[in-house]
Amino acid sequence: MTHILHLDTSPRAEQSHSRMLAQEFIEKWRDRHPQTKIIYRDLGLNPIPYIDATWIKAKFTPPDQYTPELVAAIKLSDELIDEFLAADRYVLSTPMYNFSIPAVLKSYIDYIVRPRRTFAVDANGFKGLVTDKKMLVITARGSDFSPGSALAPLDFQEPFLRTVFNFIGITDIQFINANKLNSNLREQSLAEAKTAIQDLAPCW
Ligand SMILES: Cc1cc2nc3c(=O)[nH]c(=O)nc-3n(C[C@H](O)[C@H](O)[C@H](O)COP(=O)(O)O)c2cc1C
Secondary structure: OOEEEEEEOOOOOOOOHHHHHHHHHHHHHHHHOOOOEEEEEEOOOOOOOOOOHHHHHHHOOOHHHOOHHHHHHHHHHHHHHHHHHHOOEEEEEEEOEOOEOOHHHHHHHHHHOOEOOOEEEEOOEEEEOOOOOEEEEEEEOOOOOOOOOOOHHHOOHHHHHHHHHHHOOOOEEEEEEEOOOOOOOHHHHHHHHHHHHHHHOOOO
């Protein structure tokens, strides 16, 4: 049975375009695959904290040497990683904030990118441990960062997300980017994103 982890990260609720588009994809997917197990985490409306010094100490301490303080510090990270690894597909929706991602998504990534759990390191270098997974990222941007546009070189969102999820082993990543949402071309952009969702859902 397919198991999808659906993550929303916009702090906006009904007004969020990225949430709405991800929901549309999930519904289209569920129509065709009603058996799919879908776990939902709303990082936008239920934010997680940031990592701190105790967490960093725990990250680099072998589990058999954990103190009760380190166990407590790493608990949320372990829960998020367990949830992440249990899924075989990911639907991630995110706004573009300041050319990149919202802080809560960066925090989530800081929690789940962990040695021994999602990546390994040896004499040959780094190796992602999250293999045989698929990811769909749906982004919402106020301006136009589409390929060939003037702002395209300033898109640090898609390259960052590709890099960090590739790093932990996820290489099959598709993006549906809704650009120009803060312009008079919003409706056209949303229609194009919905068409991309419609086209992808049957073959993802
Ligand atoms: C703090 C903040 C930073 C933003 N930075 C950018 C940006 O760098 N580039 C851009 O195109 N839009 C930017 N926007 C606009 C959002 O990407 C746009 O409104 C998007 O629709 C938000 O996603 P949502 O509708 O899912 O909440 C920013 C918005 C906020 C609130």
